[in-house]
Amino acid sequence: MKQIRSYAEINEKIKNGRAVVLTAEEFIKLSKKEGLKSAAKKVDIVTTATFGPMCSSGIILNFGHSDPPIKMQSVWLNDVPTHAGLAAVDIYLGATEISTTKGMEYGGAHVIEDLIRRNKVTLKAVAYGTDCYPRKDIKTKFTLDSINQAIMLNPRNAYQNYSVAVNSSNRTLYTYMGVLLPNLGNATYCNASQLSPMIKDPLYRTIGVGTRIFFGGAVGYVAWEGTQHNPTNERDPNTKIPYTPSGTLCLIGDLKNMSTDFIRAALFHKYGTTLYVGVGIPIPVLDEDMARHLAVTDDKIFATIIDYSVPKRAKPKLGRVSYAELRSGYIEIEGKKVPTAPLSSYAKAREISSILKKWIESGKFPITQPLERLSLESTFKPLDVME
Numbered sequence: 006m007k008q009i010r011s012y013a014e015i016n017e018k019i020k021n022g023r024a025v026v027l028t029a030e031e032f033i034k035l036s037k038k039e040g041l042k043s044a045a046k047k048v049d050i051v052t053t054a055t056f057g058p059m060c061s062s063g064i065i066l067n068f069g070h071s072d073p074p075i076k077m078q079s080v081w082l083n084d085v086p087t088h089a090g091l092a093a094v095d096i097y098l099g100a101t102e103i104s105t106t107k108g109m110e111y112g113g114a115h116v117i118e119d120l121i122r123r124n125k126v127t128l129k130a131v132a133y134g135t136d137c138y139p140r141k142d143i144k145t146k147f148t149l150d151s152i153n154q155a156i157m158l159n160p161r162n163a164y165q166n167y168s169v170a171v172n173s174s175n176r177t178l179y180t181y182m183g184v185l186l187p188n189l190g191n192a193t194y195c196n197a198s199q200l201s202p203m204i205k206d207p208l209y210r211t212i213g214v215g216t217r218i219f220f221g222g223a224v225g226y227v228a229w230e231g232t233q234h235n236p237t238n239e240r241d242p243n244t245k246i247p248y249t250p251s252g253t254l255c256l257i258g259d260l261k262n263m264s265t266d267f268i269r270a271a272l273f274h275k276y277g278t279t280l281y282v283g284v285g286i287p288i289p290v291l292d293e294d295m296a297r298h299l300a301v302t303d304d305k306i307f308a309t310i311i312d313y314s315v316p317k318r319a320k321p322k323l324g325r326v327s328y329a330e331l332r333s334g335y336i337e338i339e340g341k342k343v344p345t346a347p348l349s350s351y352a353k354a355r356e357i358s359s360i361l362k363k364w365i366e367s368g369k370f371p372i373t374q375p376l377e378r379l380s381l382e383s384t385f386k387p388l389d390v391m392e
Contacts, residue, residue: 006292006293006294007292007293008291008292009045009046009290009291009292009293010049010289010290010291011291012289012372012373012374015049015050015289015372016371016372018049019365019368019370019371019372020368020371021368022366022368024049024050024365024366025047025048025049025050026048026049026050026051026052026287026362026365026366027048027050027051027052027362028051028052028053028200028355028358028359028362029051029052029053029054029199029200029205029299029358030199030200030355030358032044032048032051032296032299032300033199033299033300033302035047035048036296036299036300037300041293041296041297041300042293044296044300045290045292045293045295045296048290048296049289049290050287050288050289050290050365050372051205051287051288051290051299052285052286052287052288052358052359052361052362052365053197053200053201053202053204053205053206053285053286053287053288053358054197054200054201054202054219054283054284054285054286054354054355054356054357054358054361055163055196055197055200055201055202055283055284055349055354055357056197056267056281056282056283056284056349056350056353056354056357057195057196057197057281057282057348057349057350058181058195058271058273058279058280058281058348058349059100059159059161059162059163059279059280059281059282060100060101060181060279060280061100061159061160061161061162061231061232062099062100062114062117062157062159062160062162062280062282063097063098063099063100063113063117063157063158063159063160064097064098064117064120064155064156064157064158064260065091065095065096065097065154065155065156065158066095066096066098066152066154066155066156067094067095067152067153067154067155068094068096068128068147068152068153069094069152069153070093070094071140071143071145073138073139073140074093074094074137074138074139074140075093075094075130075132075138075140075141075142075143076092076093076132076133076134076135076137076138077089077093077094077096077130077131077132077143078090078130078131078132078133079130079131080096080128080129080130081105081127081128081129081130082096082098082116082126082127082128083104083111083115083116083119083126083127084104084105084106084107084111084127084129085098085102085103085104085105085111085112085113085115085116086102086105087099087102087113089130093138097158098113098116098117099113100112100113100114100117100270100278100279100280101113101114101277101278101279102278103277103278109272109275109276109277109278110272111278112270112272112277112278113278113280114270114271114278114279114280115270115278117157117260117268117270117280118265118268118269118270120148120149120155120260121149121260121263121264121265121268122265123148123149123150124148125146125147125148126146126147126148127144127145127146128143128144128145128146128147129142129143129144130142130143130144149260149261150261155259155260155261156257156258156259156260157220157221157225157256157257157258157259157260157263157268158228158255158256158257159231159255159256159257159282160231160232160255161231161232161233161253161254161255162231162253162254162255162256162282162284163201163202163203163231163253163254163256163284163286164195164196164203164250164251164252164253165201165203165204165207165236165246165247165250165251165252165253166196166201166203166204166246166247166248166249166250166251166306166308167194167195167196167249167250167308168182168194168249168250168308168309168310168311169192169193169194169308169309169310169311169326169331169336169345170182170183170185170192170193170194170311170313171185171189171191171192171310171311171312171313171323171338171343172185172186172187172188172189172190172312172313172314173188173189173312173314173321173323174187174188174314175187175188178313178314179273179274179275179276180273180276180313181273181276181279182195182313182348183273183346183348184274185313185314189338189339189341189343190343190344191343191344191345191346192310192331192336192338192343192344192345192346193345193346193347193348194308194328194331194345194346194347194348195347195348195349196308196328196349197349197351197354198303198306198328198331198332198351199301199302199303199306199328200351200354200355200358201354202284202285202286202288203251203252203254204246204301204306205288205298205299205301206286206288206295206298207240207244207245207246207247207298208245208298208381209236209252209378209379209381210291210295210378211288211289211291211295211374211375212227212254212286212288212375212379213227213375213376213377213378213379214227214228214229214230214375214376214377214378214379215227215373215374215375215376215377216286216373216375217287217370217371217372217373218256218284218285218286218287219283219284219285219286219357219360219361219364220256220257220258220263220282220283220284220285221258221260221263221264221267221268221282221283221284222262222263222264222266222267222268222283223258223259223262223263223264224258224259224262224370225256225257225258225259226256226257226258226373227254227255227256227375228255228256228257229255230252230253230254230255230379230380230383231252231253231254231255231256232253232255233250233253233385234251234252234253234379234380234383234385235250235251235252235253235383235384235385236251236252236379236380236381236382236383237251237381237382237383237384238250238251241305241307243305244298244301244305244306245298246301246306246307248307248308248309248325249308249309252379254284254379256284266283267282267283267353267357268280268281268282268283269281281350283353283354283357284357285357285358285360285361286361287361287365287370287372289372302329303327303328303329303332304327304328304329305327306327306328307325307326307327307328308325308326308327308328308331309322309324309325310322310323310324310325310326310336310338311323318387323338323339324338330345331345331347332345332347332351333345
């Protein structure tokens with residue numbers, strides 16, 4: 006496919022305030038109105054976004070050294086356990102870790118939101134003591150601005166498509182896909198579909214290591230492929246979009262610059278805590294093939310219906326539905342009309358894509374060509390339990 010424009014040419018336009026930037030929704034409308042070829046020639050960048058629960062999220066904090074210093078062995082933030090063992094005063098806090106005193110009512114995601122809100126957080130730590138780190142315990146309070154580094158490092162975000170969850174059993178299930186009512190009482194889904202970054206760049210041509218992104222209201226980057234990155238799943242032969250969860254991204258950014266407008270703690274009833282994360286990614290319109298992917302609409306994007314009532318790893322597949330059907334409020338499964346509900350916010354994704362568009366138009370957000378493309382060949386291997 007003949008290239009229409011390069012990264013360098015686009016960035017020169019951004020610098021001079023001449024870049025033509027549309028959100029994914031706006032690009033779809035333009036393509037329908039004027040045709041794909043015309044839209045590809047007119048538009049330099051399309052902004053995409055997603056906002057949903059991303060359990061595989063967390064933060065790295067550095068507290069600085071106390072006097073006398075301590076080599077933290079076990080650390081709690083607001084009674085939520087963290088992961089130490091990162092030298093002396095670095096820790097990693099996972100979003101789904103739960104409180105030792107409040108249980109599932111409060112977890113790592115809530116600590117992260119408290120920090121962004123500049124609330125005081127209680128730090129407790131114990132240690133075994135060494136000659137260079139003699140202190141054996143500490144308890145104090147801190148805020149986000151009183152510590153050194155606060156890095157959001159999320160191992161698995163922005164899933165490329167996801168399954169539709171249902172429950173065919175006769176009891177209610179409480180899952181990371183929300184409450185699933187018995188006897189196919191409802192269906193939940195979690196993707197921004199025609200706005201979603203990995204849907205609009207299905208073969209990872211422009212999203213890769215080093216891609217600059219909107220991350221929780223701040224500037225962030227794609228650090229690597231995400232955990233469980235599984236690009237070899239079956240794809241639609243026309244759109245190249247996978248039917249099931251496939252590609253993922255590992256993301257990094259400065260927590261101190263993030264906003265609770267785009268990073269929010271959530272509690273899933275009888276399941277636990279999670280973190281809602283807002284991600285926006287600019288996609289350059291390099292050629293008509295890229296434009297074709299960017300113009301794909303919800304009626305051409307399909308997800309697989311999975312029965313979560315089966316506890317085994319390989320769960321029954323009950324067919325495929327388009328996101329147009331899912332967003333209509335009902336789908337049909339085995340002749341039954343089943344109400345649908347999204348776990349992700351399409352409205353919030355729309356807001357993020359619009360904000361990112363303004364950032365680029367302001368000339369302060371140049372796009373980056375990936376330093377390395379994400380793999381299209383790696384496969385996700387399940388854990389084999391050895392008896």
